[in-house]
Amino acid sequence: MSSESPAWQVDIDAAATAALAAVTEATDLAALREVEVAALGRKGSVTALMKRVGTLAKTERRAYGAAAGSLRQQVTAAIETQRDQIRAAAIAAELDDDTFDETLPGLNPARGHVHPLSRVRLELEEVFTSMGFSVLDYPEVESEFDNFEALNIPGWHPARDMQDTFWLKSGHLLRTHTSAGQVRAMHQFKPPFRAIFPGKVYRYESTDASHDHTFHQLEGLMIGRHVSVGHLLDSMRTLLSAIFKRDVQVRLRPGYFPFVEPGFELDISCQVCGGDGCSVCKQSGWVELLPCGLVHPNVLRAGGLDPDEWQGWAFGLGLSRLVMMRYGVSDIRLLLGGDARFVEGFHAGA
Numbered sequence: 001m002s003s004e005s006p007a008w009q010v011d012i013d014a015a016a017t018a019a020l021a022a023v024t025e026a027t028d029l030a031a032l033r034e035v036e037v038a039a040l041g042r043k044g045s046v047t048a049l050m051k052r053v054g055t056l057a058k059t060e061r062r063a064y065g066a067a068a069g070s071l072r073q074q075v076t077a078a079i080e081t082q083r084d085q086i087r088a089a090a091i092a093a094e095l096d097d098d099t100f101d102e103t104l105p106g107l108n109p110a111r112g113h114v115h116p117l118s119r120v121r122l123e124l125e126e127v128f129t130s131m132g133f134s135v136l137d138y139p140e141v142e143s144e145f146d147n148f149e150a151l152n153i154p155g156w157h158p159a160r161d162m163q164d165t166f167w168l169k170s171g172h173l174l175r176t177h178t179s180a181g182q183v184r185a186m187h188q189f190k191p192p193f194r195a196i197f198p199g200k201v202y203r204y205e206s207t208d209a210s211h212d213h214t215f216h217q218l219e220g221l222m223i224g225r226h227v228s229v230g231h232l233l234d235s236m237r238t239l240l241s242a243i244f245k246r247d248v249q250v251r252l253r254p255g256y257f258p259f260v261e262p263g264f265e266l267d268i269s270c271q272v273c274g275g276d277g278c279s280v281c282k283q284s285g286w287v288e289l290l291p292c293g294l295v296h297p298n299v300l301r302a303g304g305l306d307p308d309e310w311q312g313w314a315f316g317l318g319l320s321r322l323v324m325m326r327y328g329v330s331d332i333r334l335l336l337g338g339d340a341r342f343v344e345g346f347h348a349g350a
């Protein structure tokens with residue numbers, strides 16, 4: 001070392017020699033990490049040297065700072081190089097190993113996909129939002145009021161027998177239909193508005209191929225002025241054509257639901273035979289799809305709306321039923337049965 005070298009140069013050089021030697025000696029990643037911490041960590045040897053700059057005379061600081069900085073850089077670079085070498089050596093060792101066969105196919109991670117119920121629901125949500133509907137999510141645990149009374153079904157009403165109910169100890173219930181969201185929506189929005197609320201509903205009944213205790217519906221509700229059966233029919237025709245992506249004939253038959261007046265069962269032309277008659281439509285050319293009707297004045301009142309000013313239509317689409325029709329599922333219990341073999345039949349494109 002030349003005689004003009006400042007006194008601290010010795011320390012810098014010593015630190016460089018020690019750190020670089022330690023790096024070379026570290027032959028696995030854990031050891032290298034230890035060396036890195038010992039040199040560059042908060043209490044590391046190089047860090048300590050960097051901090052020393054503050055103790056030096058002003059005239060020396062610049063030169064010292066540069067030397068310490070370049071020490072730090074040198075050690076950092078050496079560590080990076082060593083790390084790359086260790087990794088490369090590990091891969092080379094694996095490839096060298098006779099028991100390793102790089103031509104074997106790798107493990108294919110299993111790909112998930114959406115459940116057919118979700119897929120159809122998402123598709124319908126898209127159709128409805130494109131037509132200006134909001135998509136709402138309401139509780140599955142409901143009050144007796146929202147599920148029944150507000151919908152013109154008082155306790156004594158025989159219509160309660162149409163929907164066997166899971167009652168909770170609290171006096172609440174598991175909603176028996178998505179219509180339970182109707183008055184909630186009326187309170188939530190200022191009319192005019194249109195919304196759908198898809199979701200799970202529950203019925204306390206024995207199960208068979210076409211009945212499950214848990215299934216999915218999609219409620220549609222539109223509130224406006226001067227809404228008539230003509231609007232209802234026209235809206236349904238448009239919606240169903242959008243859903244089935246072709247012109248769909250619809251017909252209404254009278255249907256009784258206490259919360260609509262008049263109430264209807266809506267049939268669509270059979271999508272399998274096009275209306276000529278087949279086993280799916282029992283040779284009639286028509287398939288029952290959804291109940292609907294004009295919102296009953298009592299329901300509007302329960303929702304805080306004046307029936308002289310506002311009217312509306314509502315429908316309750318059986319989402320589970322639609323999925324079954326679409327994919328030819330013959331037993332509703334398969335949908336939520338949790339059998340992976342069933343859902344795996346619905347990978348993209350199915």
Ligand code: PHE
Binds near residue numbers: 257292314
């Ligand atoms: N909520 C009714 C049911 O589940 C269906 C329905 C909805 C009927 C809206 C008319 C209007 O049976």
